[in-house]
Amino acid sequence: MRRWLRSWLFAGSLRRFLLLWLLGGLALVLLLATALLAGWQQRALAQAQDQQLAAALGTLAAQVQQAGTPLPTAPPEPGVPSYRISAMSGDWLVGDATLVPCPWRSALVPGGAAEFYIGERQGRLMRVAAAVRLRPGDSGAQPVLLQTAAPWVERLPGPAALWASGLAPLYAAAAALALLITSGVVLAMRWLGRVQQALDAPAEHLARYDGPRELQPVVERVQQFYAQQHHWVDEQRRFLADASHQLRTPMAVLRTQLQSAIAGDTPPAEVLPQMLHTVDRATGLVNQLLSLTKLEQLKRRGELKTIDVRAVALEAVLELSPLIAAKRIDFALDEAPLWAPADPTMLGELVRNLLANAIHHAPPGGRVGIVLREGAQQLELIVWDEGPGIADALRPRLFHPFAASQGGVGLGLSICRQIAESMGASAELYNRTAHGEVIGVDAVVAWGQGP
Template structure:
C-alpha cells in the first residue's frame, strides 16, 4: 500500500509542478502584455511636453483596467534624466540601443528592494521643441509572474479531489485484499479434511487455498508415512542385527562350531543386506516421484535384462522358465522398472517348487499394456492377500518390502500391480502378478 500511495504522491507532485510551470508561463505572458498596454497608455497621454510632465500619471491611474493602476512608470530623457513618474525606478541602462520604431524591450530591475519586470520603449514627444525622443518605462513586481498558492489551488482542486478519492479507493482495496489474505491464511493454518472447506474469502482465491491445502495434506501424509516406515524399518533391521550378535557371541564362546555358525551368519548378513537394498530402492523411488520425469522405456529389453540377472536363481532351483514377449514401450524409469520386474520375478522363483515352472508374459491390448509374472506356487491365502502390499507384511520366508516397493514403483509410473491366484478346476495352481498400464475394455 505504501508503494501505491507513494507512486500516487509522485504523480500528484509531478502534475502540480507541471501545472505550476504552465500557470507561471501564462502569468508571465499576461504581465508582459499588461506592460505593453501600459506603455501604449503612456504614449497616448504624451501629446506635448506639458501633458507628459503633468497629466500622464493621472491618465494612467484613471484607466479602467485594474492591472494598469498597479503599474509603476517613469519617463526619462535619452540621457537618463527624470522627466515624470517614479524617480525610484532606475532609468533604462540601454536607452540609446532601444529601437527607434518604438518596439519595447523587457528586462529586470530593482525598485526599493523589489524585483520588477520592466518594459522600456522609445517614444517621440510632439511639442514646442519639435519631436523629442524620450524613454518610457512601465514596471510591475516580478512576484506577479509566479502563481500564488490560492491561484494554484483553484487550478489543482479537481486533481487533488481525484487524488484523495484514489487514496480512499487504494486504502479500501488494500484493506479488503489484506482481509482476504488473512482469511486464506486462517484457512491454511487449519487445513480442512475437504478442499476449501472453512474458507469464506473471495472465490478467486479458493483454487489457490484448495491447492495449498491439498499440498499441505499430502506433505503431512508423506511425513507420517515416512515416520511409520522408519519405525518399522528400524525394528526390522534390529532383528537380524540381534541374531547376528547372538551368533557371533556363540562362535566366540565356542558353544557352536565355526563350520556351523558361519553359514548361519552369512544368511543373516544376506537378509540384512537385502533389506538395506530395498530401503535404498524406496529412497530412489521417492526421488522419481518428486521429479515426475517419465520417459518411454522398452519393456521387453527390461524383462530380458532382469531374466539374465536372476538366471542363477532359476538354475539353482532347476526351474523351467519361459518368456513370452511382445515389443512395446511404457512410460517409466528403466532402473526402477527393472527393480519392479526383479522383485516380482524373485518372489515367483522363491515360491515356485523346485523343478516347477515360472514365466513372464508381455501382452498388448487396445487400451491396456500388461506384464504378467506367473508361477506354479501354492498360491496366496485369502486372509493374507489384503495386506501383502503393506510394508514389512510378508508371507513365510519373505523380507516384507518387495511387494510394497512394487506397488509404489507401479504407482509412480501410472501403472497398477495386483496378485491373483490362478485356479483350474477349482484348485489353485499358481499366482499371477499383473502390472498394467491403461484401462481395460
C-alpha cells in the first residue's frame, strides 16, 4: 500500500503532484479547522445542556421538597422535554414513564449533587441529570429519585450552526486560496514549458532562455551535450568520407594491378611487389582506423592511472625492432624512469606511431631515439630522428586526418594528437637545428604538472 501510494504521488505528472500536495494540504488544514470549531461548539452546547438540566433538576427538587404540595405534572422548564419522579425502587410516580430510571440510584446520596449520565428513552439516547431528594409526608420524609433529560444529539452542533459560527468566511477564504494555488500551478507549468521549448531547440542561444533560473544549468548541460554530439557527428561524417576515399584509392590501384597481372601485361615478378605494397598501405589505414575506435573508447571511459612510461616505450621499441634493424638504424632509449597518467594500450599506440614515423623519415644508418625527462612544469616523452625536417607550409596541417608528408596514409599524427589530448597531454613536432641547419625532428608528448 505504501509503495503504491508513493508511486501514485511521485510518479507521472508534476502538475498532479503539486495540486495534490498543495490543495491536499489546504483541505487538511480546512478539515482541522472545522473539527476544532465543531469541538469547541460541541463543548459549549454540552455545558449549556448540562447547566439547563441541572437548573431544571433544582426547580423540580424545590417543588418536590415543599410540604403539602402535589407532585408536579409539567416539565420544570420549557427547554427540558422530559422529566421523571420515581420511588427508590424505580417505580414511576409522575412524569415521563418511558424514561428509564437511573440504574445506580441506590448509590445516590439524598441531597447530594446531581449526577449526569447517558440514558435511554424509547431507544433514543438522552442526557440525564439525576438526584435523590427527601419528600415530606405524613409518615416522615421519603427519598424520591428525580430525573431531567434532553436528547443527547442536541449536544452536537448542526451544519447550519457551524456555518453561521464562522465556517462561512473560512471556507470562502479556502476557496479563494485554492483558486490562487491552482492558477499558480498552471502558470508555473506554463513557465516550465519554456524549458521544454529550450530542450526541443538546443541549437538556440542560451540568451533566449526565459524559463526558471533553477533549471538553467540543465538547459546549459543539454545544449553543451548537443553541441558536443553535433560536433562529434560532423567530425565522424567528414572522417568517414575521407576514410572511404582513402580506402577506395588503394582498392582501385590493387584492382588495376590484378587486371594487369591477369592480362599478362606485367610480369608477376614485377606486379606482385607492387600489389604487396598496396595491400600494406590499405592494411595500415585499417589498423589506424581501428586505433581511432580504441581512442573513442578511451575518451568515453575517462579512467587514467599513473603508469611507467619507460616500460610502455620499451615494449613499442621491441615491437618495431625489425624495422629498426632493416634500416640499420642506431637506436637510443633513455634509461630515466617516468611516471605519467595514461592508458597503457593507447600510450603504446602513440609511441609506436611516433616511432614508426621517425624510422620512416630517418635515413638508412641514421639515428633514432626516445628521451624521457621530468621538469619542474611538465613531463616529456620525446621521439627524435635525423630526418629532413618539416616544411613550414606543411606544419599547420600535419596533425589533420589524411594529411601526410611523404608516404603513409596521413592518420598516424592525427591519432597521436588525439591520444595525447585524451590523456591530458599535448603532442607537437619541432625541427631540431644546429648552426642554423635542420638536423632532425623532435616529436614531443608533454604532460603539464601545473605551476
